[in-house]
Amino acid sequence: MSRSNEHIEKPEIAVKQPNPRLKSWKSVFNKLKKNKSAVVGGILIILLIIIALIGPYLTPYDPLYDQDVTNKLATPSSDHWFGTDNFGRDIFSRVIQGTGLTLMIGFFSILLGATAGVFLGIIAGYYGKRIDSIIMRFMDILLAFPSILLALTIVTVLGGSMVNVVIAVAVSSVPIFARIVRGSTLSVKKLEYIDAMRALGASDSRIIFKHILPNITSPIIVQATLSIATAILSAAGLSFLGLGAQPPTPEWGAMLSDGRNYLYNAPHVALFPGLAIVVAVLAFNMLGDGLRDAFDPKTRE
Amino acid sequence: MIQFIIRRILQTIPVLIGVSILVFSMMHLVPGDPAQVIAGEGAPQEQIENIRERLGLNDPLPTQYLNYVTSAVQGDLGTSMRSGRDVSAEIGARFWVTVELAIYSTILAVFLGLIAGIISATRKYTAIDTTIMIVALFGLSMPNFWLGLMLIQWFAIGIDLPSWVPFFNNTAWFSPSGWGSFSQIVLPVITLGTGSAAIIARMTRSSMLDVIGSDYIRTARAKGVKEQIVIYRHALKNALIPIVTVVGLQFGGLLGGAVLTESVFAVNGMGKLIIDSIQARDFPVVQGTVLVASLLFILVNLIVDVAYRFLNKRIDLD
Amino acid sequence: SEPDEGGNSDSDGDGEGTSEEAAEGGELVIANQSDVVSMDPAGSNDTPSSNVQANIFETLVTLDENMELQPGLATEWEAVEDNVWEFKLRDDVTFHDGSEFNAEVVKANIERILDEDVASQRYFLYEMVEDIEVVDDYTVRFTTEYPFAPFPAHIAHNGGGMTSLEVIEADYEAMENGEEPGSYINENPIGTGFFKFDSWNSGSEVRLVKNEDYWGEPAHLDSVVFKVVSEANTRVAELETGDSHIIDPLGPSNMAQVENSEGIHVAPQESVSVSYIGFNVEKEPFDDPNVRQAINMAIDKSQIIDGIYEGVGIPAVGPLAPAVYGYDEDAPGLEYDLEEAKQLLADAGYEDGFSTTLWTNDTQERIDAATNVQAQLQELNIDVEVEVLEWGTYLERTAQGDHDMFVLGWSTVTGDADYGLYPLFHSENIGEPGNRSFLQDEELDEMLEAARREGDEETRLQLYSDIQTELTELAPMLYLHHQEFLLGVNDNVQGLTQSPTGILQLHDVSLNQ
Amino acid sequence: MNNQKVLLKVDDLKQYFPIKGGFFGRTVNHVKAVDDISFEVYEGETLSIVGESGCGKSTTGRAVLRLDEPTDGKVEFDGTNILELNKKEMNKFRKDMQIIFQDPYASINPRHTVRQILTEAMEIQNAVPKHERNDRVKELMETVGLGAHQIDRHPHEFSGGQRQRIGIARALSVDPKLIIADEAVSALDVSIQAQVINLLKKLQREFKLTYLFISHDLGVVRHISDRIIVMYLGKVVEIADKKSLFTNNMHPYTKALLSAIPSTDLEAKKERITLKGDVPSPIDPPEGCRFHTRCPFATDICRTKVPELRNTEGMKDGHRAACHHMEAIRSGEHQPTVNA
Amino acid sequence: MTGAPNPSYDNILEIKNLQTSFFTKDLEVKAVDGVSFNIPKGKVLGVVGESGSGKSITSLSVLRLIEEPGKIKGGEILFKGENLLDKSEAQMRKIRGNEISMIFQEPMTSLNPTFTVGQQISESFRIHEGLGKKEAKKKSIEMLKLVGIPSPEKRINQYPFELSGGMRQRVMIAIALACNPELLIADEPTTALDVTIQAQILDLMKELQEKLDMGILLITHDLGVVAETCDYVAVMYCGKVVEFTDKKTLFTEPKHPYTVGLMQSVPQHDQDVDGDLAVIRGSVPSPADMPQGCRFAPRCPFATDLCRNKLPDLETDEEGNQIRCWIYSDEWDGDPEVNVHEQSKSTS
Numbered sequence A: 001m002s003r004s005n006e007h008i009e010k011p012e013i014a015v016k017q018p019n020p021r022l023k024s025w026k027s028v029f030n031k032l033k034k035n036k037s038a039v040v041g042g043i044l045i046i047l048l049i050i051i052a053l054i055g056p057y058l059t060p061y062d063p064l065y066d067q068d069v070t071n072k073l074a075t076p077s078s079d080h081w082f083g084t085d086n087f088g089r090d091i092f093s094r095v096i097q098g099t100g101l102t103l104m105i106g107f108f109s110i111l112l113g114a115t116a117g118v119f120l121g122i123i124a125g126y127y128g129k130r131i132d133s134i135i136m137r138f139m140d141i142l143l144a145f146p147s148i149l150l151a152l153t154i155v156t157v158l159g160g161s162m163v164n165v166v167i168a169v170a171v172s173s174v175p176i177f178a179r180i181v182r183g184s185t186l187s188v189k190k191l192e193y194i195d196a197m198r199a200l201g202a203s204d205s206r207i208i209f210k211h212i213l214p215n216i217t218s219p220i221i222v223q224a225t226l227s228i229a230t231a232i233l234s235a236a237g238l239s240f241l242g243l244g245a246q247p248p249t250p251e252w253g254a255m256l257s258d259g260r261n262y263l264y265n266a267p268h269v270a271l272f273p274g275l276a277i278v279v280a281v282l283a284f285n286m287l288g289d290g291l292r293d294a295f296d297p298k299t300r301e
Numbered sequence B: 001m002i003q004f005i006i007r008r009i010l011q012t013i014p015v016l017i018g019v020s021i022l023v024f025s026m027m028h029l030v031p032g033d034p035a036q037v038i039a040g041e042g043a044p045q046e047q048i049e050n051i052r053e054r055l056g057l058n059d060p061l062p063t064q065y066l067n068y069v070t071s072a073v074q075g076d077l078g079t080s081m082r083s084g085r086d087v088s089a090e091i092g093a094r095f096w097v098t099v100e101l102a103i104y105s106t107i108l109a110v111f112l113g114l115i116a117g118i119i120s121a122t123r124k125y126t127a128i129d130t131t132i133m134i135v136a137l138f139g140l141s142m143p144n145f146w147l148g149l150m151l152i153q154w155f156a157i158g159i160d161l162p163s164w165v166p167f168f169n170n171t172a173w174f175s176p177s178g179w180g181s182f183s184q185i186v187l188p189v190i191t192l193g194t195g196s197a198a199i200i201a202r203m204t205r206s207s208m209l210d211v212i213g214s215d216y217i218r219t220a221r222a223k224g225v226k227e228q229i230v231i232y233r234h235a236l237k238n239a240l241i242p243i244v245t246v247v248g249l250q251f252g253g254l255l256g257g258a259v260l261t262e263s264v265f266a267v268n269g270m271g272k273l274i275i276d277s278i279q280a281r282d283f284p285v286v287q288g289t290v291l292v293a294s295l296l297f298i299l300v301n302l303i304v305d306v307a308y309r310f311l312n313k314r315i316d317l318d
Numbered sequence C: 001s002e003p004d005e006g007g008n009s010d011s012d013g014d015g016e017g018t019s020e021e022a023a024e025g026g027e028l029v030i031a032n033q034s035d036v037v038s039m040d041p042a043g044s045n046d047t048p049s050s051n052v053q054a055n056i057f058e059t060l061v062t063l064d065e066n067m068e069l070q071p072g073l074a075t076e077w078e079a080v081e082d083n084v085w086e087f088k089l090r091d092d093v094t095f096h097d098g099s100e101f102n103a104e105v106v107k108a109n110i111e112r113i114l115d116e117d118v119a120s121q122r123y124f125l126y127e128m129v130e131d132i133e134v135v136d137d138y139t140v141r142f143t144t145e146y147p148f149a150p151f152p153a154h155i156a157h158n159g160g161g162m163t164s165l166e167v168i169e170a171d172y173e174a175m176e177n178g179e180e181p182g183s184y185i186n187e188n189p190i191g192t193g194f195f196k197f198d199s200w201n202s203g204s205e206v207r208l209v210k211n212e213d214y215w216g217e218p219a220h221l222d223s224v225v226f227k228v229v230s231e232a233n234t235r236v237a238e239l240e241t242g243d244s245h246i247i248d249p250l251g252p253s254n255m256a257q258v259e260n261s262e263g264i265h266v267a268p269q270e271s272v273s274v275s276y277i278g279f280n281v282e283k284e285p286f287d288d289p290n291v292r293q294a295i296n297m298a299i300d301k302s303q304i305i306d307g308i309y310e311g312v313g314i315p316a317v318g319p320l321a322p323a324v325y326g327y328d329e330d331a332p333g334l335e336y337d338l339e340e341a342k343q344l345l346a347d348a349g350y351e352d353g354f355s356t357t358l359w360t361n362d363t364q365e366r367i368d369a370a371t372n373v374q375a376q377l378q379e380l381n382i383d384v385e386v387e388v389l390e391w392g393t394y395l396e397r398t399a400q401g402d403h404d405m406f407v408l409g410w411s412t413v414t415g416d417a418d419y420g421l422y423p424l425f426h427s428e429n430i431g432e433p434g435n436r437s438f439l440q441d442e443e444l445d446e447m448l449e450a451a452r453r454e455g456d457e458e459t460r461l462q463l464y465s466d467i468q469t470e471l472t473e474l475a476p477m478l479y480l481h482h483q484e485f486l487l488g489v490n491d492n493v494q495g496l497t498q499s500p501t502g503i504l505q506l507h508d509v510s511l512n513q
Numbered sequence D: 001m002n003n004q005k006v007l008l009k010v011d012d013l014k015q016y017f018p019i020k021g022g023f024f025g026r027t028v029n030h031v032k033a034v035d036d037i038s039f040e041v042y043e044g045e046t047l048s049i050v051g052e053s054g055c056g057k058s059t060t061g062r063a064v065l066r067l068d069e070p071t072d073g074k075v076e077f078d079g080t081n082i083l084e085l086n087k088k089e090m091n092k093f094r095k096d097m098q099i100i101f102q103d104p105y106a107s108i109n110p111r112h113t114v115r116q117i118l119t120e121a122m123e124i125q126n127a128v129p130k131h132e133r134n135d136r137v138k139e140l141m142e143t144v145g146l147g148a149h150q151i152d153r154h155p156h157e158f159s160g161g162q163r164q165r166i167g168i169a170r171a172l173s174v175d176p177k178l179i180i181a182d183e184a185v186s187a188l189d190v191s192i193q194a195q196v197i198n199l200l201k202k203l204q205r206e207f208k209l210t211y212l213f214i215s216h217d218l219g220v221v222r223h224i225s226d227r228i229i230v231m232y233l234g235k236v237v238e239i240a241d242k243k244s245l246f247t248n249n250m251h252p253y254t255k256a257l258l259s260a261i262p263s264t265d266l267e268a269k270k271e272r273i274t275l276k277g278d279v280p281s282p283i284d285p286p287e288g289c290r291f292h293t294r295c296p297f298a299t300d301i302c303r304t305k306v307p308e309l310r311n312t313e314g315m316k317d318g319h320r321a322a323c324h325h326m327e328a329i330r331s332g333e334h335q336p337t338v339n340a
Numbered sequence E: 001m002t003g004a005p006n007p008s009y010d011n012i013l014e015i016k017n018l019q020t021s022f023f024t025k026d027l028e029v030k031a032v033d034g035v036s037f038n039i040p041k042g043k044v045l046g047v048v049g050e051s052g053s054g055k056s057i058t059s060l061s062v063l064r065l066i067e068e069p070g071k072i073k074g075g076e077i078l079f080k081g082e083n084l085l086d087k088s089e090a091q092m093r094k095i096r097g098n099e100i101s102m103i104f105q106e107p108m109t110s111l112n113p114t115f116t117v118g119q120q121i122s123e124s125f126r127i128h129e130g131l132g133k134k135e136a137k138k139k140s141i142e143m144l145k146l147v148g149i150p151s152p153e154k155r156i157n158q159y160p161f162e163l164s165g166g167m168r169q170r171v172m173i174a175i176a177l178a179c180n181p182e183l184l185i186a187d188e189p190t191t192a193l194d195v196t197i198q199a200q201i202l203d204l205m206k207e208l209q210e211k212l213d214m215g216i217l218l219i220t221h222d223l224g225v226v227a228e229t230c231d232y233v234a235v236m237y238c239g240k241v242v243e244f245t246d247k248k249t250l251f252t253e254p255k256h257p258y259t260v261g262l263m264q265s266v267p268q269h270d271q272d273v274d275g276d277l278a279v280i281r282g283s284v285p286s287p288a289d290m291p292q293g294c295r296f297a298p299r300c301p302f303a304t305d306l307c308r309n310k311l312p313d314l315e316t317d318e319e320g321n322q323i324r325c326w327i328y329s330d331e332w333d334g335d336p337e338v339n340v341h342e343q344s345k346s347t348s
């Protein structure tokens, strides 16, 4: 390419630049690092992961089979930091033991659901017309469909494994992401810079994934980080169908709902797993807020 | 737009057919035989057989489906296998309860959520923003049954506080169960509204943050518009698309998913009906409720789509 | 229709606020877990329905709280032949619609249950009936296929509640027009009871009012409301706030709360039910009675009763609850003995234990019981995986024998040992009808058949005693406990009793104000 | 001149936008933004479009690129009617036809840095081998007068003129044959503007680039164009080579336009033809000659009959104007009506 | 015309040593670096200069609408003698849109996409003049008519995206002029307009200016517009004012080499120029590498060591015109006979 331009002299300085893509990720990362909320959230998540990985080896009691009915529903004490449940099992140990499983269910089901939902929603919103109608009506069906029936079918067809509870929760979150993404896509696709990309001959997939998607990340991040809480709760809600964590597996959501019988005389049974969920969701939300800011070019690095 | 609405209404037909086939096949796919559930344990084989025969469960599946659809098209949703009652009547009684519950809760959620979200956005990363976030996350992570039972404990049974506490020493203000009077409505609506409010608040916050830096917000400020109006009028309207979407989703979700709240407050709504009838393998009732729920969903989403147009005239739906 | 019609507001007013002096009148509000399925005695088989129907419809014979047979609409009954039972009826009884009660009515009622087209859920009660003969206006005879000793107990079951003949005819007419059986009766439940049907708001509440023209002594109450409050904690709240007078059932974990509150109390009642863990005796290793016995001996049942039921209920030795006719308190059981259990298991060749699964449906108590048994069986190195199944699935798959072990319960609703044993253990009932352990034992089958035909009480009791011994030996199940019903009751409620089958006896109930 | 190759041929192009009204947003009317225009652009030339704001210049540009599907007409590029192409085929063509948008900020993705914006353009059309892209980006930045230090900045960190230059650099990055420049230089200060214009001309000389140049600045237009189209209310009123248009213009609107150019010459006070009368709108364009409502020469025929583009005596070949009275006006026979 | 006015309260706006910076990741971008100028009451000040030299930021600073990460670091902005930088946000709000209004440079993004143009214009009437909905609408239609938009009754119900670039710009103008401000800041108000409309708008502005004694700060690239409209002109380069003169001086004897270069780059519409346009060689320095001395030194054909090493001050001559260039100072160490015009022409 030889279109040089002698008319305008080269400027004296030319800053040498590293790989641009790396650079932009680095900038996102730098912004994240400077964002208090993101840092706190990130640390919390790392902490939770550490607990999930090594916690089970350190629990003071056997979280599964160590039943002691004589010491049931004991309130928190130095022996049992979080008290005991109706079989006298140590709630602290159970919460620790349940960390990995619970986080995995929450995280992966949303990851899966969001991925599929975002994809469908963006396609529907971008192409509009018939494709939109087909996808969105299908989403309507999914939304209106009782999740219990869906879960039941999944147990029947696929069995009740851990992976399948993730699938079940994911499937019911797909239409939610699809609708949110579609709505935002509808307005972003009308912006002039999308026209500019079309004028350049950009393929649809490039426009969709490089130009529309990054501009609708914030509702996705919000919905995803929040959905982790609902995912944990609804996964627990499915365990009675034989889907997901089976007793005595200490999954937080299940522990929380087991505690409902004792809300009056032993509220701690439900309280601690509940708090654990809040902490986890809080962590993801703080990181999400940080991400949102980091992707926003207008915030200061 | 009229064409758009008409087209959407026409689209409900294939959707309903799709839903009914899906529900029908899934109900038959999962194990569990209505006759057996109805007969209960210990019933002799003969009795189960009789019931099966009566319910037409011995017909081939396509026949069963066709029979169902034929009468459904004529507006007859059949009768409950379990109680023999008319499905339309069973749904009808509960439909409005659920719709009312959903509407009130959504109103509450939108109200709280918008305000909290806007405050959060305009005071980004201050103590108040963090507080709102944490409260919201509690609201969200708290299962409905838990919040509901807490509310019942505090505001229906009442907690005894020392008598010097003004106003709050007898907090048995509301009724723990039922649906109808104001005192019955308050607690379930709060219970249901809280989770949605949390989602709406967070969505509002982020959506507002996306908008607040725009040039046209600067223009509004340059006009000397009051900050509140800048936020509530100029920014909010632009931020509203994802918010409207979640409101629609929440509302829709309430229509089908308020089971826990319904049972905690003994509200006789559709949520419980769906679950109960799925468990009893009461095919006609499941079909009927899912069909009605789908219709509602389509309607809600249609309204949401029309709202998009109102919010942003550039969006063309046709 | 309007959602908020109905009696919620009424109950608010009357339930609490009435300050009348007399023990007469008033409206009693009962909070139940589930709604009535049907008002038709032939069209339901669940306790909430029975609980309501018991006040509207009466049976020829009744069971009192001691499970003794008492005269009802029949004054006397006897087996005129081995397989023929004759009932003499009261002649002063009229239905709520004014029509007369007589032998024709009885015949029509029972025949309706047996009608294939009706496909009644109560068919099992009278499946042995071959012929019903109207001897005269007030005498009716039932001929059974085989001698059937517990017949009066079956007649006493709520399923045998008498409906007005006119209503039955109207119902058949409706069936001709393509309506479901029971659709007319459901709307017009006309019986002879001390309460009359007033309204039913499906899913929400049923209201009954006093039958002023009752043939016996009329009820004290003016009306009763059965309302649906499915959440246990909310029922307690109902009781605490005074919105309901009785809550049925009261969860064991809520007992403390009720006991600690003023003005309300807990009313326990022994039941005729048993909760058990069944083994699939067709599958290894449960085909070996030693293994089954070992497991029976390895479980400390008091842990379950304490851990789940707050100490309420009694440990089960066999399938029959003490209140059931035919229960033998001397029948031997398998005592908790871990050493012996280990020995037995070793004998069977499983000294290192084995792995198996334990199925349960989604009832919290059953899941908890399963979890506890799982923990206890660790001692025997038996590695149990608990699997929760949804009810419909659970019923179907246990009926097919897909399971290893499963948790379930059984209620001997007729109060007679026959109903407590025959469906569960006779090989004829394998699978769907009730024998989910798939036990096939000819000797046991013979004993069960003999016992149900035996006319002589002494011999019959002896037979049941033998059967119970035999069942201990066979150990097709791990019998866990006999439940105790718990009611939460307002102190103002007087004269309330509950039968061991779970039916509330409201005839003598009055409200103190 | 006319024996040159025709690169772009626009025939009877129409672009109507529906106006929605009422509660349900029915289409109540149309904005006839471009109403039946035809012109040709020869390879290697600069054709400028000037005209009143809102007369359909941008719309023409967008329609030619199929950014909005035209309501009717034909657009031939290099002999192919591109309106018949499918999306994929069209995307191939887009390498050869680029646009510089009027509103620079709105037309660049706010989340991308300049580097990303330019690299991506090359990536899409694979215009430059991968390893050369980085250098090419820098080259382009320099070309349009942006410093290398700004390469990783986001659009909002630039001034209006700087953004405009990003847009220009993007269009240049894929080596197109035709560039539609919609007010490409109007946001630039004159010194940068001069640089960019010089550059555009140089590129044109070297690579036979063709420009469709939309501008209000008649100074710039005069400098850069070979031929000029004057549009009024969705119609072409005059089309001529540069010289003829500035010195021998025939249409009254052209005359008015040229007379309104602000001058830096403080002494030369010239007569400005002020247009009076209602400014018509493309929603209900006037019957007959669209300019008649404001034309000082309008007569009855102007109100009823649509004038055709035509060439008459005294006009150069290829110079055409659409006025019923142009001969008479030229000869001075026809004088402006006083009360127009 | 007797030179530039002396600073006094006759000035509707007086900016003293204004400094506004953006704090980006690695450095401070001094977008406005010690700008001073004033606008006498009822006069039009034209601001021209290199793109990116800080014209828009200066005007945004006046309204105190600089957003993160930008900050007004110092200086004074005296509006009618009062320093705007001391005002509370509420006081500023009263001033914005009412006493000072602004036409933004980018009409598409500066208009709210979700409101009709009518709503956006009426709003000013409603907040500052307390008009009702109907009246405000009527006045909005008048405003649109005033700025030359055809069939305003229909346009008023349209959304910004439905308008052409020039129409949007005119809507912005209508909003700004709505409340008869005392000071109008117009950031390239006519770039998207054709010359006839431009003339019309400029006439309108002038008319209002005379009628209301309004001061105007007009940022533009079009020297023709400057010639026809302005009374004074400030030339900016790299965040600084390099020359401030009355219009006549600017066009007859521009002093600063940058100004001269600028004048020579203008393409002429009344004659054909063959060949290239004259340009100023070189390009704007980066903020990371600001020249120590005169900012224009690297591109200036006359630059000496003095220029390269020492930043000249803004000197006021006897006529009140201001110039920031060593050539006109006593310290000048280059050719004393330098002719700015001749020399720079030859360099092109």
Ligand SMILES: Nc1ncnc2c1ncn2[C@@H]1O[C@H](COP(=O)(O)OP(=O)(O)OP(=O)(O)O)[C@@H](O)[C@H]1O
Residues within 6 Å of the ligand: D156, D157, D158, D159, D160, D161, D162, D187, D189, E022, E024, E029, E030, E031, E050, E051, E052, E053, E054, E055, E056, E057, E058, E068, E069, E070, E105
């Ligand atoms: N948010 C920001 N962050 C960093 N730098 C900025 C930001 N906004 C503006 N600038 C820089 O400030 C300088 C002045 O910008 P300004 O918009 O005032 O220029 P201008 O004189 O109006 O130019 P133009 O005529 O092109 O509009 C520019 O160099 C620009 O890059």
Ligand SMILES: Nc1ncnc2c1ncn2[C@@H]1O[C@H](COP(=O)(O)OP(=O)(O)OP(=O)(O)O)[C@@H](O)[C@H]1O
Residues within 6 Å of the ligand: D017, D018, D031, D032, D033, D052, D053, D054, D055, D056, D057, D058, D059, D060, D102, D282, E161, E162, E163, E164, E165, E166, E167, E192, E193, E194
């Ligand atoms: N998307 C649209 N919907 C409705 N009307 C539109 C749309 N786009 C443009 N128009 C209308 O089309 C006409 C021509 O617009 P266009 O943008 O082509 O004008 P223009 O000649 O480029 O003007 P300018 O010089 O002001 O940019 C205008 O009346 C405008 O209102």
Ligand SMILES: [Mg+2]
Residues within 6 Å of the ligand: D057, D058, D059, D102, D182, E164, E165, E166
């Ligand atoms: Mg345009």
Ligand SMILES: [Mg+2]
Residues within 6 Å of the ligand: D159, D160, D161, E055, E056, E057, E105, E187
């Ligand atoms: Mg600017």
